[in-house]
Every structure is written in structure tokens, then in C-alpha cells.
Amino acid sequence: xxxxxxxxxxxxxxxxxxxxxxxxxxxxxxxxxxxxxxxxxxxxxxxxxxxxxxxxxxxxxxxxxxxxxxxxxxxxxxxxxxxxxxxxxxxxxxxxxxxxxxxxxxxxxxxxxxxxxxxxxxxxxxxxxxxxxxxxxxxxxxxxxxxxxxxxxxxxxxxxxxxxxxxxxxxxxxxxxxxxxxxxxxxxxxxxxxxxxxxxxxxxxxxxxxxxxxxxxxxxxxxxxxxxxxxxxxxxxxxxxxxxxxxxxxxxxxxxxxxxxxxxxxxxxxxxxxxxxxxxxxxxxxxxxxxxxxxxxxxxxxxxxxxxxxxxxxxxxxxxxxxxxxxxxxxxxxxxxxxxxxxxxxxxxxxxxxxxxxxxxxxxxxxxxxxxxxxxxxxxxxxxxxxx
Amino acid sequence: xxxxxxxxxxxxxxxxxxxxxxxxxxxxxxxxxxxxxxxxxxxxxxxxxxxxxxxxxxxxxxxxxxxxxxxxxxxxxxxxxxxxxxxxxxxxxxxxxxxxxxxxxxxxxxxxxxxxxxxxxxxxxxxxxxxxxxxxxxxxxxxxxxxxxxxxxxxxxxxxxxxxxxxxxxxxxxxxxxxxxxxxxxxxxxxxxxxxxxxxxxxxxxxxxxxxxxxxxxxxxxxxxxxxxxxxxxxxxxxxxxxxxxxxxxxxxxxxxxxxxxxxxxxxxxxxxxxxxxxxxxxxxxxxxxxxxxxxxxxxxxxxxxxxxxxxxxxxxxxxxxxxxxxxxxxxxxxxxxxxxxxxxxxxxxxxxxxxxxxxxxxxxxxxxxxxxxxxxxxxxxxxxxxx
Numbered sequence: 106x107x108x109x110x111x112x113x114x115x116x117x118x119x120x121x122x123x124x125x126x127x128x129x130x131x132x133x134x135x136x137x138x139x140x141x142x143x144x145x146x147x148x149x150x151x152x153x154x155x156x157x158x159x160x161x162x163x164x165x166x167x168x169x170x171x172x173x174x175x176x177x178x179x180x181x182x183x184x185x186x187x188x189x190x191x192x193x194x195x196x197x198x199x200x201x202x203x204x205x206x207x208x209x210x211x212x213x214x215x216x217x218x219x220x221x222x223x224x225x226x227x228x229x230x231x232x233x234x235x236x237x238x239x240x241x242x243x244x245x246x247x248x249x250x251x252x253x254x255x256x257x258x259x260x261x262x263x264x265x266x267x268x269x270x271x272x273x274x275x276x277x278x279x280x281x282x283x284x285x286x287x288x289x290x291x292x293x294x295x296x297x298x299x300x301x302x303x304x305x306x307x308x309x310x311x312x313x314x315x316x317x318x319x320x321x322x323x324x325x326x327x328x329x330x331x332x333x334x335x336x337x338x339x340x341x342x343x344x345x346x347x348x349x350x351x352x353x354x355x356x357x358x359x360x361x362x363x364x365x366x367x368x369x370x371x372x373x374x375x376x377x378x379x380x381x382x383x384x385x386x387x388x389x390x391x392x393x394x395x396x397x398x399x400x401x402x403x404x405x406x407x408x409x410x411x412x413x414x415x416x417x418x419x420x421x422x423x424x425x426x427x428x429x430x431x432x433x434x435x436x437x438x439x440x441x442x443x444x445x446x447x448x449x450x451x452x453x454x455x456x457x458x459x460x461x462x463x464x465x466x467x468x469x470x471x472x473x474x475x476x477x478x479x480x481x482x483x484x485x486x487x488x489x490x491x492x493x
Numbered sequence: 494x495x496x497x498x499x500x501x502x503x504x505x506x507x508x509x510x511x512x513x514x515x516x517x518x519x520x521x522x523x524x525x526x527x528x529x530x531x532x533x534x535x536x537x538x539x540x541x542x543x544x545x546x547x548x549x550x551x552x553x554x555x556x557x558x559x560x561x562x563x564x565x566x567x568x569x570x571x572x573x574x575x576x577x578x579x580x581x582x583x584x585x586x587x588x589x590x591x592x593x594x595x596x597x598x599x600x601x602x603x604x605x606x607x608x609x610x611x612x613x614x615x616x617x618x619x620x621x622x623x624x625x626x627x628x629x630x631x632x633x634x635x636x637x638x639x640x641x642x643x644x645x646x647x648x649x650x651x652x653x654x655x656x657x658x659x660x661x662x663x664x665x666x667x668x669x670x671x672x673x674x675x676x677x678x679x680x681x682x683x684x685x686x687x688x689x690x691x692x693x694x695x696x697x698x699x700x701x702x703x704x705x706x707x708x709x710x711x712x713x714x715x716x717x718x719x720x721x722x723x724x725x726x727x728x729x730x731x732x733x734x735x736x737x738x739x740x741x742x743x744x745x746x747x748x749x750x751x752x753x754x755x756x757x758x759x760x761x762x763x764x765x766x767x768x769x770x771x772x773x774x775x776x777x778x779x780x781x782x783x784x785x786x787x788x789x790x791x792x793x794x795x796x797x798x799x800x801x802x803x804x805x806x807x808x809x810x811x812x813x814x815x816x817x818x819x820x821x822x823x824x825x826x827x828x829x830x831x832x833x834x835x836x837x838x839x840x841x842x843x844x845x846x847x848x849x850x851x852x853x854x855x856x857x858x859x860x861x862x863x864x865x866x867x868x869x870x871x872x873x874x875x876x877x878x879x880x881x
Contacts, residue, residue, distance in 0.1 A: 157545065161574070180836055181574025181594060186549070188568065192643060206569060209597040212838065213874055253836035255580060269657075272880035276873070278833040445666040448568055448641035450600065485664070486601055486874055492660035 109147040110170040113138045113313055116416055124170065127230045127305055129312050130412070137413050138313040139353065140170045144360050152363045156328055160184075162218055162321045168357065169222060170317050176229040178254045180211035182221045183321050187329040187478070192446035193459075197466065201476035203335070204459075205326065206449055207483060212273070214452065214483030216246035218322065219315030219346060223307045224250035226314040232256065236304040238284075238291035240343065240404040241270030242452075242483055247307060248277035259298055261291035266404055267488045287399050288343075289409050309344035310413040319350025326351065326478060327364050336475035337370040337426065339462045341454035341482055342382055343408035345417040348373065352420035369478075371420045372471075373428035374461030376401035376436065381410060382417055386428035391415055402433055402491070403453035405482065427470060435460035440491065443481065453491060455481030497535040498558040501526045501701055504804060512558070515618045515693055517700050518800070525801050526701040527741065528558045532748050540751045544716055548572075550606055550709045556745065557610060558705050564617040566642045568599035570609045571709050575717040575866070580834035581847075585854065589864035591723070592847075593714065594837055595871060600661065602840065602871030604634035606710065607703030607734060611695045612638035614702040620644065620693040624686055626672075626679035628731065628792040629658030630840075630871055635695060636667035647686055649679035654792055655876045675787050676731075677797050697732035698801040704738045711742025714866060715752050724863035725758040725814070727850045729842035729870055730770055731796035733805040736761065740808035757866070759808045760859075761816035762849030764789035764824065769798060770805055774816035779803055790821055790879075791841035793870065815858060823848035828879065831869065841879060843869030 113122040117136035122128055124140065131138055150167040158164040162183025171177055185207050194202040207215035220243065227235060236259040237247045244260035251258035260274045264283040275281045282298070284291045292308060299306045310316060327334055334355070340348050348371055358364045375383050378400035385393035395410035411417065421428055440456035443449045451459070458479045465471040485492060501510040505524035510516055512528065519526055538555040546552040550571025559565055573595050582590040595603035608631065615623060624647040625635045632648035639646035648662045652671040663669045670686070672679045680696060687694045698704060715722055722743070728736050736759055746752045763771050766788035773781035783798035799805065809816055828844035831837045839847070846867045853859040873880060 179574075179576075181576065181597060186567075186569025192641070206599075209569060209599060211594075211597060211836070213601075213872070249832075249836035249838070251836075252833055253580070269874055269877040269880070272877050273838065273874065276829075276832045276838065276880035277836055441664075444637075444664045445640055448599070448637035448639075448665055450637070450661065450664065484601070484874070486657055486661060486872070489657040489660050489877075492657070492664035 106166045106174055108169060108172050109142040109167055110172065111141050111143045114141045127227065127232060129306065137310045137416060140313050140317055142168060142357070148361050162221065162318065165321055165324055170314055171222070171225045171229055173229055176225050178225045178228060178250050179221055180217065180249060180253065182210050182217040184325065185209055188447065188449065190447050193442055197473060199466065199473040201474070203478045204447065204449055204481050205322070205478050206481045208450060208452065208481055212242070212246045212249050213487050214242040214246065215322065215347065216243040218318035220246040220250045220307070220318065222318035223312060223314040224254050224256070227305055227307065228254050228256065232305040234258065234302065234304040235307055236295050236299050237261065237307050238288055238295040240288045240407055241266040242405060242487070245270055245273040248274040248279035251279065252277040259304060261295040263287055263291055269487045269489065287407055287409055309346050310349065316346050316350045316353065319346045320354040322347060323351030323354025324358065327358060332364055334364065334367055334369045335478045337372055337471055337477045339372045339374060339458045339477060339479045341406060341458040341480065342373040342375055342417060343405045345382065345411045345413050347480065347482070348420050349413050349416045368424045370426035371424040372426045372461065372465065373417060373421055374458045375428065375430050376403055376406045376457060377430045377432050379407050379409060380430040382414060383428040383430045385414065385418055386421060391418060393418070403436060403457050405452070405454040406457060429461045429464060431457050431460040431464060435464065439463065440485065441493065449481055450485040451481050452483035452485050453488065454483060494554045494562055496557060496560050497530040497555055498560065499529050499531045502529045515615065515620060517694065525698045525804060528701050528705055530556060530745070536749050550609065550706065553709055553712055558702055559610070559613045559617055561617055564613050566613045566616060566638050567609055568605065568637060568641065570598050570605040572713065573597055576835065576837065578835050578867070581830055585861060587854065587861040589862070591866045592835065592837055592869050593710070593866050594869050596838060596840065596869055600630070600633045600637050601875050602630040602634065603710065603735065604631040606706035608634040608638045608695070608706065610706035611700060611702040612642050612644070615693055615695065616642050616644065622646065622690065622692040623695055624683045624692040625649065625695050626676055626683040628676045628795055629654040630793060633658055633661040636662040636665035639667065640665040647683070647692060649683040651675055651679055657875045657877065675795050675797055697734050698737065704734050704741065707734045707738025708742040710735060711739030712746065714739065715746060720752055722752065722755055722757045723866045725760055725859055725865045727760045727762060727846045727865060727867045729794060729846040729868065730761040730763055730805060731793045733770065733799045733801050735868065735870070736808050737801050737804045756812045758814035759812040760814045760849065760853065761805060761809055762846045763816070763818050764791055764794045764845060765818045765820050767795050767797060768818040770802060771816040771818045773802065773806055774809060779806060781806070791824060791845050793840070793842040794845060817849045817852060819845050819848040819852060823852065827851065828873065829881065837869055838873040839869045840871035840873050841876065842871060
């Protein structure tokens with residue numbers, strides 16, 4: 106197994122950087138760095154051979170950025186099930202509705218993928234301590250992988266984050282800092298602390314490797330659909346690394362000949378009380394202004410601004426998708442439907458995605474005969490007060 | 494894919510029964526029924542072909558009891574990671590210590606395996622409603638699979654079960670009945686209700702198919718160790734289906750030529766405040782008397798008597814294993830170690846297993862150089878008040 110990582114490249118201005126040291130944002134324009142691979146060489150690692158390997162996310166080692174397999178910090182993340190949402194589908198006449206259920210990941214959310222890669226790469230590049238701002242789930246994931254790697258971690262979380270998430274991060278031995286406000290305020294506190302202590306900040310898309318973990322959701326989607334892709338992907342969007350990672354995966358897989366040119370419509374779902382990407386989408390803007398006074402009971406959607414906004418909006422538009430906001434009531438109803446009809450314990454963010462799908466089929470924007478994957482990004486068990 | 498299910502056989506008196514109708518306990522002696530397979534035919538389903546299939550637990554379809562693949566009710570259970578417990582191992586000089594981490598199963602525990610099979614088979618055999626007594630996790634699992642199958646479920650749970658587990662079962666739409674006392678009292682209430690309503694009771698080992706799901710933990714262990722088996726398996730034991738199922742798997746796999754004659758020492762861990770199997774093991778008894786006034790903070794270990802006691806004790810003795818009780822303090826310490834050093838969010842039962850392992854290496858009963866698998870049977874996220 107040999108990673109074909111080649112270099113880093115700014116996704117906005119195109120500047121290239123060496124991948125042999127810790128990097129954050131583009132030193133030129135301050136935007137997002139992407140890992141780039143030697144595609145000619147990667148083409149020799151055959152898709153079906155990688156797919157047939159035992160293991161989960163790290164089956165795709167050649168297309169991931171860690172060079173030394175001994176640096177991989179894994180808890181068994183990825184390779185999550187694609188579940189046919191048969192009973193909800195029957196109720197609305199949608200026979201090809203699926204849930205990609207990320208709740209069985211270590212630490213109970215899709216955040217495990219990105220943080221397994223980011224912590225592994227940080228370990229390889231010699232980071233001595235790590236820090237993260239989080240709405241909740243990413244903090245638990247960082248804390249778990251950092252514990253496994255033996256690297257100290259500082260987690261900055263809103264003081265009103267769900268109690269299970271607060272306790273989880275501390276349980277893994279991270280230093281937990283509770284912050285007044287939203288994840289944006291936690292981000293400021295994390296940056297300040299990192300400046301003082303020299304800790305490496307693994308904020309979403311502010312370092313190049315979390316998105317590489319999220320990329321594997323896109324690879325798995327293709328794999329699970331027999332190397333085609335569904336007609337639409339409905340994704341609850343806070344920081345947006347999931348959308349950005351999947352879009353990157355599709356591009357890389359096409360370049361490798363793993364898939365053809367077909368892309369799913371990429372559909373962003375946000376909460377009505379915090380919908381910066383939806384607003385920018387509707388207004389035709391290339392970037393999204395920060396959302397004032399973000400309010401939603403879905404912690405992962407309470408993200409007022411995203412450094413990767415331009416990449417999210419680009420994926421939505423290029424794919425012919427859209428961005429839609431849903432109400433708290435619709436989220437709660439969809440949450441119940443996931444439990445009652447599918448046996449899936451949905452996180453509120455996953456429920457929001459289902460609510461978005463239902464809204465778009467009602468409007469006729471998505472047709473019911475289309476094959477659609479709704480992402481449940483985490484486990485509802487982490488917010489038991491919502492289980493009704 | 495064709496299941497090689499042949500008939501049912503009493504594990505105690507050997508009486509055989511037809512497998513084409515719902516069955517509970519042996520009508521002759523009142524003990525445990527096992528599913529039996531046409532082994533000559535099953536031998537033609539090659540181990541490596543099954544292992545190479547996509548999917549998880551249901552890769553072993555031929556060796557599982559559901560005849561019609563359309564009756565399979567699955568949420569993506571099984572194929573859980575085997576994690577090297579490297580940092581705990583380093584601290585105590587044990588280089589081959591592993592955790593089989595069941596926490597990523599649907600509903601956050603190993604109970605998903607057994608209930609996926611039991612609900613699938615009950616669906617195939619036409620059960621109209623299901624009922625279960627539970628310490629907590631099995632109730633959530635039954636509720637989820639029953640929801641997915643569209644079969645009503647009644648869950649009987651001690652009134653002091655962890656709140657996340659109570660809410661979870663209700664969330665999936667099961668009728669939740671809270672009962673004063675332990676799982677034994679919940680069992681009485683469930684039986685009474687089943688007698689009145691005709692619901693099918695899926696109590697541990699009181700129907701023949703949950704154990705078939707647990708069997709897959711034994712198959713996976715062999716698969717993950719390259720079709721050999723580790724030197725010892727340390728298992729937290731309440732009703733004991735895990736031990737019984739793995740032992741059955743080893744016997745079947747040897748008969749099929751999948752593995753050789755080597756067996757791991759099967760090691761039962763219970764809590765000091767509820768250790769009926771440990772007491773029977775120490776006293777040389779073939780069965781275990783019910784434990785009076787069971788007390789432990791590990792809900793899954795608060796099981797005062799097990800209908801499969803004779804099977805558990807048999808596996809422990811035949812394998813040269815042992816049974817050991819651990820204190821609540823040792824459980825809490827091991828729980829912290831799993832988080833701090835391994836990044837695994839251990840259920841208290843899984844922590845008890847680690848505590849048992851540590852006690853036995855201290856005593857020299859297990860040698861530190863031996864390859865040992867400690868089962869973490871569930872996610873600590875379901876009892877957030879324990880996360881410290």
C-alpha cells in the first residue's frame with residue numbers, strides 16, 4: 106500500500122504547496138487547501154482491488170494522504186450501510202429512497218471519517234497537540250482519535266451543546282472548553298488558544314485532511330451503487346465538508362476511470378434559523394454572508410459561516426442541485442418517521458435532510474421515481490431528549 | 494444464496510423439531526433449542542466466498558436460519574472492528590490485547606445481531622407482534638428491527654434502566670412498559686402479556702434465533718484472526734447468548750473445515766453484585782442458581798438467572814476458561830482506560846470485561862503474551878452519566 110499523495114493546491118487560487126509539513130489555509134488567499142494525488146500512478150491501484158480489501162475507510166489508502174500505514178489512527182470508521190428507506194418510500198410513492206446511515210461510525214457520527222484522517226496526518230507530520238471548535242460531534246471525534254494517538258487535545262464547544270457530547274469529549278481525556286455563543290465563537294476561542302499554545306487547529310476545511318476522510322463517503326456511494334451514482338444526494342449542511350468531500354471524490358474517481366461523468370444533484374439542507382448557504386444560493390452569490398443570530402436545535406446546522414462556502418455553492422450549482430431550508434417542526438416530524446418506519450435513530454441533522462427531501466418532492470423539484478440518498482450524519486442517541 | 498437450515502434440536506435433551514413454525518423452548522425438557530444445518534450442503538458454500546461478499550452480518554446467509562432473503566430485516570449490523578488495544582497493552586506489557594468493538598452496531602450494541610436474525614425469522618414465520626424483556630439494549634434493538642419490519646413490539650424494561658435506553662425503545666414506536674425490579678421481573682411481565690395478547694416472546698435463548706445472530710461474532714473473530722482463533726475471549730456475561738453463540742460458531746466452523754480444533758479459553762466476566770455464573774463455576778455446578786438481589790451499575794450484567802446457564806458453563810469448562818467477578822470500582826476504572834487510551838466509548842459491560850482481563854493477568858491466570866480479545870458489547874454513549 107502506497108499513498109499517491111503528491112502536493113497541496115489551493116481550491117480557490119490554485120497555488121501549490123509542499124505536503125510534507127502541517128498546513129492550514131492558503132498562505133496566498135486564505136482559502137481552502139486540497140490534497141492532490143499523482144493520478145497517473147493512482148490509476149494503477151485498481152478500484153475493485155481496493156474495494157475488495159477487508160477493513161473500512163482505509164481500504165482506499167492509496168487515495169488518502171497518509172504515507173506511513175503505521176501512522177493511521179483508526180477506530181473502524183466508514184463503510185457505513187446504505188439502507189433502503191422502504192417504508193417511508195412506500196408512504197410517499199418513492200421506491201428508490203435510501204439512507205446512508207453514518208450513525209454507526211466510531212463516536213456516533215460521520216465526523217469520525219475526517220478526524221481519523223486529520224489526526225493520522227497530524228501524527229505523521231509531528232503535531233504535538235490538537236485543537237478544534239465544534240458544535241458537538243466533531244469534538245467527540247477529535248477527542249477519541251487524539252486519545253488513541255496519544256496526542257493531547259483541546260475541544261471548544263458551545264456551552265449549550267448536548268450534554269452527551271460535552272461529556273463524551275471529556276471522557277476521552279480532551280480538555281473541554283465551554284464557550285458562550287455558537288461554533289463561530291468557539292472557533293475564535295480555539296484560534297486564540299492555538300496561537301498561545303502552538304496546538305494545531307483542525308477546524309473544518311482550515312486544514313486539508315479532514316475533507317479527505319469525508320471524500321470516502323463519495324467513494325462508498327459509488328461503490329454501493331455499483332459504480333454509478335444516484336440521481337440526487339440530500340445532505341444536511343453546516344460546515345459543508347461532506348458535500349465538498351464527496352464532490353472532490355466524484356472528480357477524482359472520474360479522472361481515474363472509476364465512474365463516468367454522471368453526477369448526482371447535490372442538495373444542501375439547512376435549518377430555517379441558520380441558512381447562510383440557502384440564502385447565498387437563492388441570491389446567486391458565489392459566497393455566503395455570515396448568518397446573524399443562528400438558531401436551530403440541530404447542533405450541526407448551527408454554523409453561521411463556512412470557509413468552504415464557495416466550494417459548497419459550486420457543487421450545488423454545477424450538479425444542478427439546490428439548497429433548501431426546513432423548519433424545526435419538519436425536522437422533528439422527519440426524526441420520528443426515521444425511527445418509526447425505518448428503525449434508524451436519526452440525528453436532528455439527518456432528520457433535517459429527510460425533511461428537505463420531503464419538501465422537495467412535495468414541490469416537484471425532486472421526482473419520486475428518482476434514486477435519492479438522504480444522509481443521516483449521526484446518531485440520535487447523542488441527544489436523548491429529542492427521542493420521542 | 495440459500496440457507497442450509499435443516500431443523501431445530503434441543504441443546505439439552507437432543508429432541509428434534511421442525512423449523513417451519515415459531516418455536517420457543519424445548520417442549521420436552523423446557524431448555525434451549527438450537528438451529529441445525531445441513532452441514533454436507535453447507536460445506537459447498539465456501540468460507541472465503543462468503544467472507545468476500547459485500548455487506549456485514551448477512552454475508553453468512555447460508556449459515557443463518559432465514560430462508561427467504563426478502564425477509565431479512567437489516568440495519569447494517571455486524572462486521573464490527575477488531576481494534577488493537579495498543580496503548581493499554583503497552584502499559585501492562587501485553588502486546589496482543591484486542592477489543593472487539595460492538596458499539597458501532599445499529600442501536601449501539603451487540604444486541605442488534607441477535608435481534609436482526611430473530612425479527613427476520615419471526616417475520617418469515619408470520620409473527621404478528623413481538624415482545625421482549627430487557628435490561629435496556631435489547632429493547633432498543635428489538636424496537637428498531639420491529640419498526641423496520643412493520644411489526645408491533647412491546648418492550649418490558651426495569652424502571653431504573655438508563656434513560657437513553659428507555660427513550661430509544663419508545664422512539665422506534667414500541668410500547669414501553671417500565672417494571673419494578675430486574676430483568677427477571679420484566680421477563681415475568683413480558684410472559685404474562687404474551688400469554689394474553691399472543692405476541693411472540695423473543696427473550697434471550699427462549700427462542701432459537703437470537704443466538705444465531707450472536708454466532709456471527711464467533712465467525713468474525715475467526716475471520717479477523719485469519720481463520721485461527723485467539724488464545725482467549727473475555728466476555729461480559731448476562732444472559733450469555735454471546736458466549737453460547739460463539740461456542741456454537743466454533744463447533745460449526747470446525748465441522749465445515751473453516752477452522753481447526755483450537756479453541757480460545759472462554760472467559761466469563763460478571764459483576765460482584767450479580768455473579769450467578771461465577772458462583773456456579775467456582776462450585777463446580779452444571780447449572781446456576783438465581784442470584785438474590787442483583788446489584789450492579791452495568792445494566793446488561795444485572796441478570797440474576799440465565800436459561801442457557803448450562804451452555805455457558807459448558808463452554809467455559811470445555812475451553813479451559815474461567816469465570817470471574819469484578820467490582821464496580823474496577824469497572825469504572827476500566828471504563829476510563831478504554832476512553833483515555835484507546836478512544837473507545839465503552840459500555841460498562843465492556844469495561845467489566847477489560848477489568849476482568851486485568852484482574853486475570855494480575856493473577857497470572859492469563860499470561861500477558863497471550864492473544865486476547867476483550868468484547869466491548871455496546872456504546873457508552875447510551876449512559877452519558879457514566880462518561881467521566
